[in-house]
Amino acid sequence: NPPITVPLDECPIIIEDDRTGLSIETIRRALLDNLYYVQGKTPQTATKNDFYMALAYTVRDRLLKRWLSTQLTYRKTPVKTVSYLSAEFLLGPHLINNLISLNLYDPFKKAIEESGLNFQELVDQEEEPGLGNGGLGRLAACYMDSLATLEIPAIGYGIRYEFGIFDQEIKDGWQVEITDKWLQYGNPWEIARPEFAQLVKFGGYTESYYDQDHIYRVRWVPRYTVNGIPYDTPILGYRVNTANTLRLWKAEASESFNFERFNVGDYYGAVRDKVACETISKVLYPNDEQIQGKELRLEQQFFFVSCSLQDMIRIHLNKNASLDNFHEMWSIQLNDTHPAIGVAELMRLLLDENNYDWDTAWNITKNTFAYTNHTLLPEALEKWPLNIFGRMLPRHLEIIYAINHRFLDEVRIHYPNDVSKLACLSIIDETGEKYVRMAHLACVGSFAINGVAALHTELLKSDVLRDFYELYPEKFSNKTNGVTPRRWMVLSNPRMSFTICEKIGDSWIKNLDDLRQLEGYAEDGGFRNYWQQIKKEVKQDLANYIQAKLDIKVDPHSLFDVQVKRIHEYKRQHLNVLNIVTLYNRIKNNPNLDVTPRTFIFGGKAAPGYFMAKLIIKLINSVADVVNNDPVICDRIKVIFLPDYNVTFGQRVYPAADISEQISTAGKEASGTGNMKFSLNGALTIGTLDGANVEIRESVGAENFFLFGLTTEEVYAIRANRYTPRDYYNSDEELKAVLDLISTGFFSHGDPNLFRPIVDNLLYSDPYMLLADYRSYVDAQDAVGCAYRDQDHWGRMSILNVARMGKFSSDRSIKDYCNDIWKTKPFAIDVPEYMQSQA
Ligand code: CGF
Structure with a gap:
């Protein structure tokens, strides 16, 4: 091809118009253009997915200007940047979110419809990137949204898993896992940047030497190296020019082919190493709150952390003469301990690759990292067996020993007469088999440590991280989680959002505290009625979806009682089941009983290796089978398990809920974020004093919240006295009847053994204290049923819930992180003139 010699501004292609124009006509033309030139299809041969891809590219064209200007600005300006390191980003679909951020939803919908296409059908084509398990990954996605909306210079770093969280099917009541092939038709939202690839070392050994200045140094001779290829996704701020980057790393072999082996006929051997390397970013570990101690997981963690730190150093050295001020220009947030190896890796990069002395390197490192803890469950605290760790990361183990050595000296001085403190605080667990404790590494190597809800932070201070709190009280603070109102209200609940905007304008979308102005309308009978009417319409949508998916009819006038979240014993989906069976027994004993009609809706995935969680899914489905088909029940209660709970499905279900189930054992749920999404969509909460429930109840008012159950102190006290x-x-009596009914095999076609593990666990151990909380839960559920009968009062409570939830915006959380931890400021992005157009 002859090179294009025409200067861009004389070029006959109307780039400005077709790539960025916003008239309906231009969007329609651009759609066909992308269909033809990017997808290589004509409208006659295009599939729905081709049209979706063309649509996505047409939207992407219109955001590139913001994205490139943001990158350009950050490149030339000395701004402090937040680097959010997370093994999970549970983003959810991009298309509508981007259209909303760009304020282009209406023209695009119109253009698609005028082209004779079904807009919703195309939207439904998008495969959501399920690169996370649950709360932690979704929180990272909300925070990326808020960082961009608040115009904070930030970059998210993670792993581009080829297979995200598995798709869930339900077969005969059991969970079946299916691979999530989210990339199979291509991903229009990412751009590969192989020019910024990074090499990551693994295994091997270390050797010491003296450099030319006769300084003692260590070099790491790896056994193998892996290439990290970055894939960038733009994260748009809402109605601002800022578009930050989420950079996810894909593992590729550094050598594509071993020619020596190939030439001697070992064809399989020639590619074996390549396949092994690429396994690193193949699949997301589907465990929430449970560590597996698998080597591959450590490989994944080190892989993305090393790529990311090397990338930050590259960016830093483009703008700065040295790494001396690295900690002044970067704050790196460790989203849980998954990226905590970063502490040792940054030390290695500074010591071995940039020739810093220990003290300077340590000063930079410990002023760069901040650590968020997300769990109180002991089984979720990561630790790596020393032998695995040392084999994979020999240099890091040396560095960790050196950090620990200095740290324990500090501990000794602090507690001269208490040797027990050394064992408690040490980064190396030497109580039995030796482990590297990642939370300890994170605490020692960070300048800030935070929990994710007020209660959680207090429990960290008094329990899980007590010794660190005693030593470094100034490092600790609380940062209550939040969720983005853009996705979780505007996008998922347009009816309610529109109604709110009609009354109080749209400032709340960026300043969620402005929802307060709704409070006055809670006293307006006409508005309450209208509010409930809207809820009914949204419930009808969900009812239609359930009918289409499961062929079950549900009544939108019934109370929608929803529990969607990962299936875990501490979250107590089975307590919910005990209440359902209680209601069932009551109606069976008294068929004319006047009960408030209810639809119990469940959704959530169980970790594939978690037997009890999978059995709880089977129990829910088995109870559903009996209850839904018993003529005596006569549709007064319905039980639905909706398969494959994910972000897209969350968007459907939160807006339709009347009651949100937040029923974990007090002291077990760090925060919860589903609880916030429900309440922001007008659901009332039935919940324990756990995680962020405590703060939600304080905010919405105790009279608008159904509280039950033991407090954390009571849980501890009962445990201490042998439960x-x-x-x-x-x-x-009622509890006994429920457990007996399950035990007889009533819900398992007469098989008394199927649910025995659940019943026996409850009767003989009950680690999550369901039986202790049962009575109080059932009574609170009765109160819910009664309250729902007074629709007018319910409407008032629902409006007040929404009006008082301003605190739970992720914008508030991010502002708190910026002010207290990162010390970063907004930096507005101007779109350079040559990039400007109408958009
Ligand atoms: O993180 C969680 C969630 N399971 O991912 N933890 N982890 N790990 C907590 O259990 C939630 O309570 C919390 O809301 C979430 C985000 O901080």
Whole structure:
């Protein structure tokens, strides 16, 4: 091809118009252009997915200007940047979110419809990137949204898993896992940047030497290296020019082919190493709150952290003469301990590759990192067996020993007469088999440590990280989680959002505290009625979806009682089931009982290796089978398990809920974020004093919240006095009847063994204290049923919930992180003139 010699501004292609124009006509033309030139299809041969891809590219064209200007600005300006390191980003679909951020939803919808296409059908084509398990990954996505909206210079770093969280099917009531092939038709939202690839070392050994200045140094001779290729996704701020970057790393072999082996006929051997390297970014570990101690997981963690730190150093050295001020220009947030190896890796990069002395390197490192803890469950605290760790990361183990050595000296001085503190605080666990404790590494190597809800932070201070709190009280603070109102209200609940805007304008979308102005309308009977009417319409949408998906009819006038989240014993989906069976027994004993009609809706995935969680799914489905088909029940209660709960499905279900189930054992749920999404969509909460429930209740008012259950202190006290669940069974007739019914095999076609593990676990151990909380839960559920009958009052409570939830915006969380931890400021992006157009 002859090179294009025409200067761009004389070029006959109307780039400005077709790539960025916003008239309906231009969007329609651009759609066909992308269909033809990018997808290589004509409208006659295009599939729905081709049209979706063309649509996505047409939207992407219109955001590139913001994205490139943002990158350009950051490149030339000395701004402090937040680097959010997370093994998970559970983004959810991009298309509508981007259209909303760009304020282009209406013209695009119109253009698509005028082209004779079904807009919703194209939207439904998008495969959501399920690169996370649950709360932690979704929080990272909300924070990326808020960082961009608040115009904070930031970059998210993670792994581009080829297979995200598995798709869930339900077969005969059991969960079946299916691979999530989210990339199979291509991903129009990412751009590969192989020019910024990074090499990551693994295994091998270390050797010491003296450099030319006779200084003792260590070099790491790896056994193998892996290439990290970055894939960038733009993260648009809402109605601002800022578009930050999410950079996800894909593992590729550094050598594509071993020619020596190939030439001697070992064809398989020639590619074996390549395949092994590429496994690193193949699949997301589907465990929430449970560590597996698998080597591949450590490989994944080190892989993305090393790529990211090297990338930050590259960017830094483009703008700065040295790394001396690295910590002044970067704050790196460790989203849980998954990226905590970064502490040792930054030390290595500074010491071994940039020739810093220990003290300077340590000063930079410990002033760069901040650590967020997300869990109180002991089984979720990451630790790596020393032998695995040392084999994979020999140099890092040396560095960790050196950090620990200096740290324990500090501890000794602090507690001269208490050797027990050394064992408690040490980064190396030497109580039995030796481990590297990642939370300890994160605490020692960070300048700030935070929990994710007020109660959680207090429990960290008094329990899980007590010794660190005693040593470094100034490092600790609380940063209550938040969620983005753009996705979780505007996008998922347009009816309610529109109604709110009609009354109080749209400032709340960026300043969620402005929802307060709705409070006055809670006293307006006409508005309450209208509010409830809207809820009914949204519930009808969900009812239609359930009918289409499961062929089950549900009544939108019934109370929609929803529990969607990962399936875990501490989240107590089975407590919900105990209440359902209680209601069932009551109606069976008294068929004319006047009960408030209810639809119980469940959704959530169980970790594939978590037997009890999978059995709980089976129990829910088995109870559903009986209850939904019993003529005596006569549709007064319905139980639905909606398969494959993910972000897209969350967008459907939160707006339709009347009651949100937040029923974990007090002291077990760090925060929860589903609880916030429900309440922001007008659902009332039935919940324990756990995680962020405590703050939600404080905000919305105790009279607008259904509280039950033991407090954390009570849980601890009962445990301390030997908890005997059987006492509760023996003293509560209804509870006894429920457990007996399950035990007889009533819900398992007469098989008494199927659910025995659940019943026995409750009767003989009950680690999550369901039996202790049963009575109080069932009573609170009765109160919910009664309250729902007074629709007018319910409407008032629902409006007040929304009006008072301003605190739970992720914008507020991010502002708190910026002010207290990162010390970063907004930096507005101007779109350079040559990039400007109408958009
Ligand atoms: O993080 C969680 C969630 N399971 O991902 N933890 N982790 N790990 C907590 O259990 C939630 O309570 C919390 O809301 C979430 C985000 O901080």
